[in-house]
Every structure is written in structure tokens, then in C-alpha cells.
Amino acid sequence: MFFDYHVIIENLPYLLQGLVVTFKLAGLALAGGIFFGMLVGLGRISQRNLIYYPVSAFVNFLRNIPLIIIIFWVYFILPIMVGRNIDPFLAAALAFIIFESTYFGEIFRAGYQSISKDMVGSAYATGLTYWQVARYVTIPIAFRRMLPSLITQSIITFQDTSLAFVIGLHEFVTRANVVNNLEYRSIEIYSFVAVVFLILCYIGSRISLHFETKYRKANVL
Amino acid sequence: MNEVMIDIRNLSKWFGDFKVLSNVNETVKKGQTIVLCGPSGSGKSTLLRCVNGLEPFQEGEVVVDGTSLTDPQTNLNQLRQKIGMVFQRFELYPHMTAKQNITLAPRKVRNMSQKAADNKASELLKRIGIPEKADDYPANLSGGQQQRVAIARALAMEPKAMLFDEPTSALDPEMIKEVLDVMIALAKEGMTMVCVTHEMGFAREVADEIIFMDEGEIVERGTYEDFFKNPQSERAKDFLEHIL
Amino acid sequence: MKKFSPGFAGAEPNSKEACMAFNYNFDWSILWSDPYGMWIIQGIGYTLLIGACAWVIAFLLGVLIGTMRVSNLRILRFLATLYTEVFRNIPFLVQLFFWYYAVPMLFGPLTPIINKISNLNLYVAIVGLGLYTASRVAEHVRAGYASISRDQYQAALSTGMSQVQMYRYIIIPYCLRLIIPPITTEFLTIFKNTSIAMVISVSETTFMTYQIDAETFHGFEATTAAMVIYFFIGMSVVKLMDLVEAKFRIPGLSGRGG
Numbered sequence: 255m256f257f258d259y260h261v262i263i264e265n266l267p268y269l270l271q272g273l274v275v276t277f278k279l280a281g282l283a284l285a286g287g288i289f290f291g292m293l294v295g296l297g298r299i300s301q302r303n304l305i306y307y308p309v310s311a312f313v314n315f316l317r318n319i320p321l322i323i324i325i326f327w328v329y330f331i332l333p334i335m336v337g338r339n340i341d342p343f344l345a346a347a348l349a350f351i352i353f354e355s356t357y358f359g360e361i362f363r364a365g366y367q368s369i370s371k372d373m374v375g376s377a378y379a380t381g382l383t384y385w386q387v388a389r390y391v392t393i394p395i396a397f398r399r400m401l402p403s404l405i406t407q408s409i410i411t412f413q414d415t416s417l418a419f420v421i422g423l424h425e426f427v428t429r430a431n432v433v434n435n436l437e438y439r440s441i442e443i444y445s446f447v448a449v450v451f452l453i454l455c456y457i458g459s460r461i462s463l464h465f466e467t468k469y470r471k472a473n474v475l
Numbered sequence: 476m477n478e479v480m481i482d483i484r485n486l487s488k489w490f491g492d493f494k495v496l497s498n499v500n501e502t503v504k505k506g507q508t509i510v511l512c513g514p515s516g517s518g519k520s521t522l523l524r525c526v527n528g529l530e531p532f533q534e535g536e537v538v539v540d541g542t543s544l545t546d547p548q549t550n551l552n553q554l555r556q557k558i559g560m561v562f563q564r565f566e567l568y569p570h571m572t573a574k575q576n577i578t579l580a581p582r583k584v585r586n587m588s589q590k591a592a593d594n595k596a597s598e599l600l601k602r603i604g605i606p607e608k609a610d611d612y613p614a615n616l617s618g619g620q621q622q623r624v625a626i627a628r629a630l631a632m633e634p635k636a637m638l639f640d641e642p643t644s645a646l647d648p649e650m651i652k653e654v655l656d657v658m659i660a661l662a663k664e665g666m667t668m669v670c671v672t673h674e675m676g677f678a679r680e681v682a683d684e685i686i687f688m689d690e691g692e693i694v695e696r697g698t699y700e701d702f703f704k705n706p707q708s709e710r711a712k713d714f715l716e717h718i719l
Numbered sequence: 720m721k722k723f724s725p726g727f728a729g730a731e732p733n734s735k736e737a738c739m740a741f742n743y744n745f746d747w748s749i750l751w752s753d754p755y756g757m758w759i760i761q762g763i764g765y766t767l768l769i770g771a772c773a774w775v776i777a778f779l780l781g782v783l784i785g786t787m788r789v790s791n792l793r794i795l796r797f798l799a800t801l802y803t804e805v806f807r808n809i810p811f812l813v814q815l816f817f818w819y820y821a822v823p824m825l826f827g828p829l830t831p832i833i834n835k836i837s838n839l840n841l842y843v844a845i846v847g848l849g850l851y852t853a854s855r856v857a858e859h860v861r862a863g864y865a866s867i868s869r870d871q872y873q874a875a876l877s878t879g880m881s882q883v884q885m886y887r888y889i890i891i892p893y894c895l896r897l898i899i900p901p902i903t904t905e906f907l908t909i910f911k912n913t914s915i916a917m918v919i920s921v922s923e924t925t926f927m928t929y930q931i932d933a934e935t936f937h938g939f940e941a942t943t944a945a946m947v948i949y950f951f952i953g954m955s956v957v958k959l960m961d962l963v964e965a966k967f968r969i970p971g972l973s974g975r976g977g
Contacts, residue, residue, distance in 0.1 A: 319955030381556035
């Protein structure tokens with residue numbers, strides 16, 4: 255079996271540009287997913303039924319739906335709502351933000367709930383106000399606890415961006431397909447794609463493990 | 476020595492339908508040490524948390540150093556500066572050193588300078604016997620050391636009264652003494668204290684009054700001798716049989 | 720470079736949709752009219768088929784690999800860790816492409832024969848999904864073993880059981896009950912991931928949704944229907960696992976081990 259790595263080298267610029275799009279899409283998805291995830295998490299621990307039930311329904315419904323369907327749905331509904339053609343990148347980004355916010359929301363919910371009532375109580379007992387307790391105690395501790403999960407979910411989000419393929423977005427995997435259709439060196443091309451993901455995601459998972467060990471030792475976790 | 480520090484009048488509290496505190500009345504004078512005991516679920520911890528406003532209550536009144544908790548004008552955060560509290564599981568902030576745990580409130584609530592706060596922390600750490608642990612994180616401290624730091628953290632705000640919720644229950648036996656020693660010293664220096672505890676040695680040494688609670692009510696109260704040698708109620712007798 | 724087209728039957732969504740965007744006529748009747756209604760039913764059938772078959776592979780293989788991860792033999796641990804890291808860090812979509820396009824080419828002269836196997840895409844989808852999900856199941860199994868206290872292991876061994884007996888009669892049954900919640904999630908996820916098989920033209924629900932859009936340009940209605948379908952599949956999976964959990968429940972044993 256002759257492994258022709260030239261096919262990869264020749265197409266490298268084209269493929270790497272696709273990787274840039276992947277990173278951009280993942281970046282947007284993460285920023286939006288984390289931001290809305292914080293809100294979703296808060297909604298899930300809310301005492302007010304008017305907030306808790308709709309948010310919970312939203313989360314529970316979406317967690318049953320495949321990401322591809324959400325991508326399609328956003329892709330179809332956006333032009334209808336806005337009245338004109340939509341850039342696939344935007345549709346994909348929006349779909350990802352909606353989808354990932356449910357997962358990040360669960361991470362934030364677990365983080366908020368992990369702070370024991372007495373920990374908060376002991377901070378209040380020294381006379382700190384609500385915002386001081388949030389800023390110096392609750393948020394720093396919750397953040398350290400959530401960091402490993404946040405990193406892991408970010409890696410998953412990064413992998414999920416490959417699904418933007420289905421609406422023709424020119425990201426990394428899509429471009430690999432294009433090259434494959436031209437050159438038919440499937441083994442080399444898909445091995446290359448696989449290895450790139452393997453390396454990036456493996457590094458990410460080790461970073462997450464580093465923080466998990468660090469905080470577990472410090473008894474924060 | 477006769478001023479009233481904590482005054483609890485007709486306090487009742489429900490968790491939903493469940494009545495957790497029933498018509499509690501108690502007066503704690505300045506400098507007194509009160510020990511609260513009783514079976515688990517009797518409401519002792521809840522009562523403690525009502526005194527510094529960590530738990531709301533539906534009926535009755537609590538007045539601390541002249542300020543009523545139910546007065547809408549009362550700023551609870553300011554009130555809590557006057558009462559310190561120590562918890563069963565220490566609850567030190569795990570992401571801060573011992574010194575930082577102690578200086579957080581003085582710096583952020585009283586706007587003390589870093590230097591002044593650090594000095595205060597050093598002084599308190601010396602007082603509780605572990606000045607060398609100032610820069611250690613809670614994870615590197617033993618249970619007894621953590622609890623002592625928790626006491627120092629509460630003392631940093633120069634409270635007028637201290638509440639203790641089973642401070643030694645989560646400690647290994649060999650560490651109980653070091654914490655009780657700090658508490659006994661505190662009581663002897665004249666701090667007003669309300670302690671939920673089963674450490675009867677502590678009670679014998681410094682308690683001015685023992686209060687026995689069961690099912691949300693104060694069933695019996697008296698001095699150490701009265702309570703242990705001559706319990707009046709059936710429930711108190713029952714309880715004493717089980718812990719002795 | 721010419722503009723990319725997904726490559727399977729159907730028009731480019733962009734150009735045709737552009738016209739529809741300005742005056743979209745909702746037409747929900749396409750969902751039950753011939754032949755689209757049947758397409759949807761067929762799609763559901765394939766979704767369930769792929770999910771169920773892949774799950775069998777995933778569960779059995781996952782328990783095996785998860786157990787290998789805690790083995791005393793270094794070589795077994797290494798192989799299991801390698802498997803897990805490879806299959807978890809590469810997106811499933813890429814794995815699918817690899818199995819479907821790249822692997823047949825390894826067979827040299829046999830390649831054209833392999834590519835002509837009918838339903839090849841279906842088999843690839845099932846096996847690929849099974850292998851991918853197995854790596855995730857393995858992780859949950861490993862975590863399950865870790866959460867069982869060391870004392871439990873030692874108590875079993877101290878009665879004279881061998882390692883194998885201990886695992887077979889005590890540890891594995893205990894572990895499996897502990898990990899029912901995350902396993903339920905994986906079972907749910909496997910049905911969601913069947914949708915990715917659409918990229919190799921497997922006739923499951925999502926592919927049919929896309930086909931309906933290609934023919935009728937009513938992708939929105941079709942996609943909404945698909946959402947409802949997946950939601951019901953998800954609910955059914957959770958209900959099913961609730962029954963499983965109830966059947967195997969041990970009184971006093973909560974989901975938290977150790």
C-alpha cells in the first residue's frame with residue numbers, strides 16, 4: 255500500500271484554511287454557548303416557576319434532537335423569518351449556540367449547585383453582601399469546579415463543528431471531502447483529518463485533566 | 476454584665492407544613508455561654524441560623540444587640556458583622572489561604588487596608604496557636620487547624636457574639652481538644668456564645684446555661700448540675716441516657 | 720474551485736431556497752402524502768434499526784474495553800486506552816468517512832467489489848456507530864469501577880474468590896447498576912448520532928428529511944416533523960431505561976457508588 259503524502263502537502267493550504275473556518279465557527283459556538291449556558295444554568299435553578307419551567311422544557315426538548323436536525327431547522331427557518339438568504343456560516347453558528355447552550359447550561363447548573371449552603375452561609379456570616387459573596391466565594395469556587403467539564407465540552411463542540419458539512423459550509427472536513435472527490439486518495443486524506451483531530455482533541459483532554467487533578471488536590475473539586 | 480445581647484421571643488418557623496421551631500423564648504446576656512443540646516432534628520441548628528438571619532422565620536422576634544431582625548429597616552449584612560458563626564464542616568474558602576480567609580471580610584466589608592488586615596490575621600492566628608500556617612491552603616490543614624482558622628475568620632470582624640454549630644462533630648477525636656481549648660479561652664475572655672454541641676466537658680467548664688431542645692421546642696433549661704444531675708422531663712432523661 | 724455540493728441526490732439548498740424565502744407557503748400535508756409519508760416511516764425504521772444494532776455492539780464492546788482498562792495486564796490496559804483515546808477524539812463524522820471511503824481502498828484489487836456491496840453504507844453506519852459509542856461506554860464502565868470502593872474489592876477477595884470470579888459475580892453486576900444513568904445518556908445519544916449516517920446516504924430519518932426538502936422545498940416542515948420524531952424516540956429510550964433500572968434495582972443502592 256503506497257501512502258502518497260504528497261496529496262496532503264499539495265492541498266495543505268486549502269485544507270488549513272478550512273481549519274481556520276472550523277476554529278472560527280467553534281469559537282463563536284463556544285462564546286455564545288457559554289454565555290447563554292450561564293443564563294440557562296441560572297434558569298434551571300431558579301425558584302420562579304415562570305423561568306424554571308420554560309427553560310427546563312427547552313433543555314429537555316433539545317437534548318433529544320440530533321445536532322444535524324437543529325442545523326437544518328435553523329438553516330430553513332432563518333430565511334423565512336428574516337426574508338432573505340442566509341449565510342450558512344451564520345446559520346451553523348446560531349444552531350451550534352442553541353445546541354451547546356443546553357450542554358453548557360447543565361455544566362453551569364451543576365457548578366452553581368455544588369456550592370454548599372453552609373459555604374455560602376459562612377461567607378454571609380462574616381457580613382459580606384450578596385454581590386461580595388458571589389464575587390469572592392461562589393463564582394471563583396464554582397468556576398474552578400466547572401473548568402474541567404467546560405474544557406471537555408469545548409472539545410466536543412469543536413468536534414461537532416464538522417457537522418456544518420451538511421449545509422455545505424466550507425470548513426475543514428468539507429474541504430477534505432472536496433479534495434477526496436478530486437484526488438480519490440481517501441486513505442491519506444481521511445487519515446490526515448483524523449490525525450489532526452486526534453492531536454488537537456487529545457491535547458485539549460490533557461489540559462482538562464491537568465486542571466481536574468490540580469483542583470482535586472486543592473480540595474476545591 | 477447584665478445587658479441583653481440576644482433576645483428571642485415566641486420564635487416559630489415552618490418548612491412548608493413542617494413546624495421546625497415552636498414558640499422559642501430565650502434571653503442571652505452579654506458574656507454568657509449557652510449550650511444547646513438535643514436529638515438530631517430538634518431544630519437547634521435552625522435556631523442558630525435564625526439568630527443571624529441566615530434562615531428566615533415566620534413568627535416571633537429576634538433582637539440582637541438592640542437591633543430587631545424583623546425590622547424592615549435592618550440591614551442584615553451589617554447585623555451579621557456583629558455575630559460570628561462557626562460551622563460543623565469548617566467551610567473555609569478552599570481557593571484562599573488561611574490568612575486570606577481571615578482577611579476577606581475585614582478588607583471588603585470594613586475597607587481595612589491589606590496591611591492592617593494582614594496584621595490582624597497574624598494576631599488571630601497566633602491567638603489560635605498556628606501562626607505558621609498563614610499561607611497554607613485549607614487542603615493542607617488538618618480538620619482541627621481548619622476549624623481554628625474558621626474561628627479566627629469569625630473573630631476577625633470583632634463580633635459581639637459567636638454562634639457555634641456542632642464545631643467539633645466533624646473532627647477526629649485527637650483534634651477536638653485543640654478546638655475546644657480555643658472556645659473555652661474565648662468564653663473565659665467574656666465572649667457571648669451560643670453553642671450547639673455534645674461536648675459535655677466543654678459545657679461543664681464554661682456553660683452558664685444548658686438548653687435542651689426536642690422537636691422544635693425548648694423542653695428544659697438549667698445549669699450544668701441541674702440538667703445532668705436532675706433532669707426534669709422524660710425527654711431529657713431519655714436523651715441523657717443515650718449520650719452517656 | 721467549484722462550489723461544494725453535498726454530493727447526494729438533491730439540489731443545492733441555497734439557490735432554490737432563495738426563491739422560497741420571500742414568500743414561503745407552509746405545506747404540512749406533504750408529511751403524510753405519498754410518497755413522503757412512507758419515506759418518513761422508512762426513515763424511522765432505519766433510525767431504530769441502526770440505533771439498536773449499533774447499541775448491541777457498543778454495549779458489549781464497551782463493557783469489554785472498560786474492563787480491560789482496569790486490568791492488571793499492562794498490555795490490555797494500553798490497548799484499551801489507545802482504543803478509547805482514538806475513538807473519542809476523532810469526530811464520528813470523520814470516522815464514518817474513514818470507514819466508508821478510506822478503508823475499502825485498503826483492499827487493493829478487491830476495492831471495486833467491496834464498494835458494490837448493497838447496503839454497504841448501512842453496515843458501515845452500524846459498525847462505525849457501534850465502535851464509536853463503545854469508546855464512550857468504556858469510559859463510563861471505567862468510572863463505574865473506580866467509584867466502587869477498594870474495600871469492596873478486598874472484601875470479595877478475602878472470601879477466597881479469584882479476580883475473575885470477583886468481577887463476574889460482584890463487581891460487574893454492581894458496576895452496571897451504578898452506571899445506568901450515564902448509559903441511558905449514551906443510549907439516547909446513539910439514536911441522535913444515527914442522523915450522521917445521512918452523509919453516506921443511509922435512508923434514515925434525517926436523510927429522508929433532506930430528500931423531502933430536495934423534492935418539495937418544504938424542508939422546514941420536514942425538519943420540524945423530524946424533531947418531533949427524535950423527541951419521541953428519546954422519551955421512549957428514557958422510559959425503557961427506567962424500566963430496566965427498576966427491574967435491576969437493589970434497595971438502598973443509590974446511583975452514587977463508593
